[in-house]
Amino acid sequence: MAANNLDTQYALSNTTYYAIIVAGGSGSRMQSALPKQFLLLNGKPVLMYTVEAFYKSNSRPSIIIVLPKDYHQYWLELCKDHDFRIPHHLVNGGDTRFQSVKNGLALIDNPDAVIAVHDAVRPLTQVTAIDNAFTYAQQHGNAIVAVKSRDSIRQLKNGISAALIRNEIYLVQTPQTFQSGLLRRAYQQPYRDDFTDDASVVECLGININIIEGSYTNLKITFPEDIAIAEMLLSNQQ
Ligand SMILES: Nc1ccn([C@@H]2O[C@H](COP(=O)(O)OP(=O)(O)OP(=O)(O)O)[C@@H](O)[C@H]2O)c(=O)n1
Numbered sequence: 489m490a491a492n493n494l495d496t497q498y499a500l501s502n503t504t505y506y507a508i509i510v511a512g513g514s515g516s517r518m519q520s521a522l523p524k525q526f527l528l529l530n531g532k533p534v535l536m537y538t539v540e541a542f543y544k545s546n547s548r549p550s551i552i553i554v555l556p557k558d559y560h561q562y563w564l565e566l567c568k569d570h571d572f573r574i575p576h577h578l579v580n581g582g583d584t585r586f587q588s589v590k591n592g593l594a595l596i597d598n599p600d601a602v603i604a605v606h607d608a609v610r611p612l613t614q615v616t617a618i619d620n621a622f623t624y625a626q627q628h629g630n631a632i633v634a635v636k637s638r639d640s641i642r643q644l645k646n647g648i649s650a651a652l653i654r655n656e657i658y659l660v661q662t663p664q665t666f667q668s669g670l671l672r673r674a675y676q677q678p679y680r681d682d683f684t685d686d687a688s689v690v691e692c693l694g695i696n697i698n699i700i701e702g703s704y705t706n707l708k709i710t711f712p713e714d715i716a717i718a719e720m721l722l723s724n725q726q
Pocket residue numbers: 510511512513514515516517518525554581582583584585586588589606607608609610708709710
């Protein structure tokens with residue numbers, strides 16, 4: 489675990505809300521030499537937009553950024569270049585998103601914490617979604633943001649396709665927010681390939697996952713074309 493050595497370093501111990509921003513991936517589908525969390529959107533790195541959204545929220549969580557271990561120095565230099573001073577702590581990423589979340593969790597020892605896990609590569613998340621997720625999880629144990637499918641949905645199995653009921657289908661996003669004890673217990677389970685998000689890990693404990701309203705613009709930057717879409721959406725927001 490590496491600590492951020494900017495003058496933004498601060499103690500994690502006594503806030504209730506925490507955000508684990510997972511930026512430990514390599515972005516293979518983006519096919520760029522630089523991991524996508526550091527790519528520029530209208531001149532500013534993706535990860536900075538994401539951290540800013542949490543910093544601007546009313547919840548004002550303590551922020552933990554999970555980075556690939558070879559990119560800590562690179563990030564610190566980016567922070568200096570962009571005069572980025574939002575307080576945060578840095579942790580090494582793992583080989584999977586699951587392991588990266590686990591590494592972030594290891595930094596939090598407050599049993600009363602409410603923890604949001606968020607993809608670094610969702611820079612367009614709205615502050616209201618962050619606040620709603622924290623508040624809902626504090627009251628009900630967990631909350632994930634998701635949007636209803638706008639397209640018709642079919643499932644293809646063994647060559648046979650079948651329509652699914654669209655109104656029952658949600659597309660899951662982040663933040664995904666949980667009471668600390670629950671998330672910690674969930675991440676003690678052995679890794680499985682079908683753990684594609686935090687909700688799937690927690691659900692494995694037999695817990696019902698609460699869905700709250702997300703936004704269609706909460707894009708996950710995954711493929712090269714997503715950069716232009718994100719830049720356009722950001723320009724519209726300003
Ligand atoms: N070992 C990993 C893998 C992913 N992530 C993070 O999880 C988020 C969502 O993952 P994804 O979009 O799949 O990112 P990558 O794994 O980097 O992309 P790809 O699957 O295309 O390689 C990203 O912010 C990514 O940095 C992480 O922290 N640690």
